[in-house]
Amino acid sequence: MAAYEEPGKLFTCEAPAEWRVLEGQGGAQRVSFLGPPGGESPFAASISIYYYAPGSAFRSPEDYAAGRAMTGAERTPVAEKPWKGEKALEFSLTRRQLDRHGKTPARILREDAFLVSSGKGFIAVIHSAPPSLRPKTEPVFRALLESLALRNMD
Secondary structure: OEEEEOOOOOEEEEEOOOOEEEEOOOOOEEEEEEEOOOOOOOOOEEEEEEEEOOOOOOOOHHHHHHHHHOOOOEEOOOEEEEEOOEEEEEEEEEEEEOOOOOOOOOEEEEEEEEEEEEOOEEEEEEEEEOOOOHHHHHHHHHHHHHHOEEOOOO
């Protein structure tokens, strides 16, 4: 794992040093980490961090969860849990997606969403991976959440 600081200094975290880093993709996206680099489907998993400021497409973590429920994907119930003294929400979606590597048919993809209010907005950390990569990437997602430090969100 390597230290990462968001260019706007909104947060810091630790992410796998060998994963690709994408910044400035537009909208609420702050950073996406793509990996793992090897195996059958290199870079097929991602952990993305979004910041929704006041006036964004989603007003709150609850609004985000409700919006994602309307995508037609299978969604687990939203669970409330404590995170570093804050209230966080977690849920998962399972959906079909066209494969990034040109394989057919569409593959099953699971997304884990972790949402936490910060200042007047909120952060969404999304882990997306096909079932075959989840045993390898789920611990990475949990380690990133544990290392995530929010700041300067007002």
